[in-house]
Amino acid sequence: MIGLLLRVLGNEYAKPMRRTVALMTVTAIVEGLLYALLVPVLHKLFGANPADAWPYLLGFAGAVAVYAVLRYLSDVSGMRVGTSMLRGMYYKLGDHLARLPLGWYDATRVGDVSTMASKGLLAALGVAAHLLSPFISAMVTPLTIVAVMIAYDWRLGLAALAAAPLVAVIQKWTARSSAAVDAERHERDNEAAGRVIEFIQAQPVLRAGGRTGERFGLLDDALRDVERTSRRGVGAVLPGAVSLTVTVQTVFTLLLVLGTYLGLGGDIGVAELLSILVLAARCADPLLSLSDIGGKLRGARVELERLDTVLRTAPLPEPAEPVRPDSHGVEFDSITFKHGDRVVFDDVSLTVPVGQRLAVVGPSGAGKSTLLQLLARFYDVDAGAVRIGGVDVRSMDTEDLMSRIAIVFQDVYLFDGTIEQNVRLGRPDATDAEVRAAASAARLDEVIDRLPEGWSADVGEGGARLSGGERQRVSIARALLKDAPIVLLDEVTSSLDPVNEAAVHEGIERLMAGRTVVTVAHRMRTVRRADRVVFLDGGKIVEEGSHDELLLQGGRYADFWNISTASTASG
Numbered sequence: 324m325i326g327l328l329l330r331v332l333g334n335e336y337a338k339p340m341r342r343t344v345a346l347m348t349v350t351a352i353v354e355g356l357l358y359a360l361l362v363p364v365l366h367k368l369f370g371a372n373p374a375d376a377w378p379y380l381l382g383f384a385g386a387v388a389v390y391a392v393l394r395y396l397s398d399v400s401g402m403r404v405g406t407s408m409l410r411g412m413y414y415k416l417g418d419h420l421a422r423l424p425l426g427w428y429d430a431t432r433v434g435d436v437s438t439m440a441s442k443g444l445l446a447a448l449g450v451a452a453h454l455l456s457p458f459i460s461a462m463v464t465p466l467t468i469v470a471v472m473i474a475y476d477w478r479l480g481l482a483a484l485a486a487a488p489l490v491a492v493i494q495k496w497t498a499r500s501s502a503a504v505d506a507e508r509h510e511r512d513n514e515a516a517g518r519v520i521e522f523i524q525a526q527p528v529l530r531a532g533g534r535t536g537e538r539f540g541l542l543d544d545a546l547r548d549v550e551r552t553s554r555r556g557v558g559a560v561l562p563g564a565v566s567l568t569v570t571v572q573t574v575f576t577l578l579l580v581l582g583t584y585l586g587l588g589g590d591i592g593v594a595e596l597l598s599i600l601v602l603a604a605r606c607a608d609p610l611l612s613l614s615d616i617g618g619k620l621r622g623a624r625v626e627l628e629r630l631d632t633v634l635r636t637a638p639l640p641e642p643a644e645p646v647r648p649d650s651h652g653v654e655f656d657s658i659t660f661k662h663g664d665r666v667v668f669d670d671v672s673l674t675v676p677v678g679q680r681l682a683v684v685g686p687s688g689a690g691k692s693t694l695l696q697l698l699a700r701f702y703d704v705d706a707g708a709v710r711i712g713g714v715d716v717r718s719m720d721t722e723d724l725m726s727r728i729a730i731v732f733q734d735v736y737l738f739d740g741t742i743e744q745n746v747r748l749g750r751p752d753a754t755d756a757e758v759r760a761a762a763s764a765a766r767l768d769e770v771i772d773r774l775p776e777g778w779s780a781d782v783g784e785g786g787a788r789l790s791g792g793e794r795q796r797v798s799i800a801r802a803l804l805k806d807a808p809i810v811l812l813d814e815v816t817s818s819l820d821p822v823n824e825a826a827v828h829e830g831i832e833r834l835m836a837g838r839t840v841v842t843v844a845h846r847m848r849t850v851r852r853a854d855r856v857v858f859l860d861g862g863k864i865v866e867e868g869s870h871d872e873l874l875l876q877g878g879r880y881a882d883f884w885n886i887s888t889a890s891t892a893s894g
């Protein structure tokens with residue numbers, strides 16, 4: 324377990340961890356010896372002169388004080404290592420998540436990553452802070468006591484030692500029988516967490532569908548699965564917990580019987596027998612707590628293994644010697660790309676010379692958004708190459724690549740903060756004047772003027788306090804502030820009100836001016852102003868040319884636009 328913890332976290336924690344384990348072990352031994360001191364105390368109390376017990380009682384008090392100090396030090400040490408590991412893990416996980424391909428973040432990750440980053444990390448790293456000390460105490464203290472018992476009376480000591488292999492076998496058996504259920508319960512927990520998030524996010528859809536009173540079937544199913552696996556989990560550990568209790572009690576009873584037999588034979592005095600039974604009783608408590616601690620440790624292990632899996636997910640390979648392009652033309656050279664088994668692009672080639680605009684058009688699912696994502700390296704192509712200024716994006720440093728691309732996607736995500744903070748994300752070191760200039764170029768200043776708190780207005784989680792068009796303007800302002808030579812634009816499909824439409828269009832025109840642009844186009848005027856249009860379908864470029872040329876051709880593109888414009892006119 325500690326090996327796994329150190330493998331996941333890195334070896335810099337090995338030394339403090341070893342120190343903590345050593346301190347906890349010494350504390351547990353002192354705890355055992357403390358109980359052992361009860362033997363001479365009881366012996367003297369039951370002897371001819373009970374006053375002889377005083378020096379032992381004083382020794383006992385001294386040992387309690389030493390134990391208290393050691394316990395404090397080992398608990399503080401466990402807490403320190405635990406919290407520094409937790410902090411380290413947050414950074415490590417954060418850094419790693421930031422380097423994973425953007426395509427890794429699909430919808431199913433939401434529940435997974437959110438439970439892992441909160442509950443999972445706390446459970447996994449709580450091992451050092453909360454579980455290690457009771458675990459070591461539950462193992463080492465009884466063994467110390469048994470060693471004292473052997474020294475005192477080898478027959479009773481060996482009888483007590485007989486419990487050790489039995490306890491070990493039961494622990495192993497419980498761990499094995501619960502392992503499969505533990506893993507499944509974790510799956511189910513994460514699935515349910517994802518469904519809860521989905522249920523909250525889907526409220527508008529559910530209510531619009533008139534399903535206010537009804538339950539959300541997918542969430543209900545997930546919760547039922549959690550209940551079922553929890554019941555199976557209890558079923559898997561219960562025999563182990565019961566066996567442990569029965570074993571410990573049986574060994575205790577055997578000791579009592581053996582002790583009575585030896586006592587009646589005159590081999591051992593009443594005081595000695597009583598002392599040994601007191602010691603045996605002190606062994607029982609920590610041993611019985613093992614089943615609870617074992618369960619928690621197994622839970623922590625599952626969380627650690629999940630963390631390990633995420634940390635082992637390969638980030639985007641970074642080139643050993645990054646190349647920096649010196650121009651910003653874009654080229655897709657014979658690219659092939661699959662999403663799972665679905666071939667999205669099959670040997671597609673196209674180029675966008677520096678400063679030109681390419682509009683990508685095609686039916687839903689044709690791969691228009693994916694084309695933009697490949698340029699921004701959300702994924703790497705399966706064959707062929709995507710190049711900027713003649714340099715393969717895989718040969719570029721990711722930070723450098725992202726600094727050259729401004730992206731305005733359909734779904735604008737705004738952080739819960741002020742409008743200014745959200746715009747500033749485009750270029751954190753921009754001056755106030757530059758931020759304001761970008762905002763005004765995106766016609767965001769009109770929005771700010773309307774809000775009572777102006778620039779300091781909070782946009783709410785995901786930008787919920789702004790309208791769709793206003794969110795678009797924030798996103799355009801961000802992109803303008805970034806001032807990158809390449810612009811990727813996924814035009815909104817839903818229609819905006821005329822004021823927002825005009826503002827967004829004006830902002831986008833400013834954003835595109837003088838830059839290399841690839842845009843997924845849904846509006847006639849965007850396509851008209853493009854230097855070239857490609858019509859994608861079935862993983863291929865079906866038609867290519869200027870808007871007017873393609874209309875004249877009277878092919879797929881012409882049909883597509885005739886239908887779109889007819890539906891816009893009638894709508």
Ligand SMILES: Nc1ncnc2c1ncn2[C@@H]1O[C@H](COP(=O)(O)OP(=O)(O)OP(=O)(O)O)[C@@H](O)[C@H]1O
Nearest residue numbers: 429662663665667686687688689690691692693694
């Ligand atoms: N994360 C993903 N995992 C698996 N398949 C995906 C994923 N994202 C997209 N796809 C599939 O890839 C294909 C292309 O998707 P893409 O979003 O690029 O299409 P699009 O042309 O932009 O569609 P739309 O106009 O509807 O937005 C679709 O068939 C889609 O189902």
